[in-house]
Amino acid sequence: DTEVTQTPKHLVMGMTNKKSLKCEQHMGHRAMYWYKQKAKKPPELMFVYSYEKLSINESVPSRFSPECPNSSLLNLHLHALQPEDSALYLCASSQEIGGTYEQYFGPGTRLTVT
């Protein structure tokens, strides 16, 4: 199984809402990533978890809160978002954070903030 799943596929939320994005992999990977991708732009790294601990935070605003409850699951909690946060949110995993391991990406969650 080389699949990374993300739910929901689409999400529309108001600026006062709280919602969560979910990512799951069962490949035994110990590194998991969140990326944000605006239209016609490359993915931008947000967070990296290694062995369930936050390893990299790319100065992401606190209205985005990641969580890694176990080695297979990665969440992104959203609160008080702005319309400019509307984007495709991609989750990825790799065997380790270092080394030459490739990343496996999920299909993404398309988020619209109204």
Added chain:
Amino acid sequence: DAKTTQPTSMDCAEGRAANLPCNHSTISGNEYVYWYRQIHSQGPQYIIHGLKNNETNEMASLIITEDRKSSTLILPHATLRDTAVYYCIVKGMAGKSTFGDGTTLTVKP
């Protein structure tokens, strides 16, 4: 991690080889070159990676120049399904993968 430069867009005829260049003139000795592609509205897909030797797998070939300042991804027989944005990334052993702007490859019938 080193920065990469790629052409914004390229066209290729179906059935012909697609050669996608990437410049990474500031690459360090222990940094690898990775290629991913992203088909419209999907997550990026890993294609291939290499350090200094040429590499080939079932999807593509990667040619890295001897000075390692540039590389070329070759799709030997492009199909319409290869139409995508192709990203060249330079990554160290402990580094992050920073995506550049990529090349939009359009395969035409």
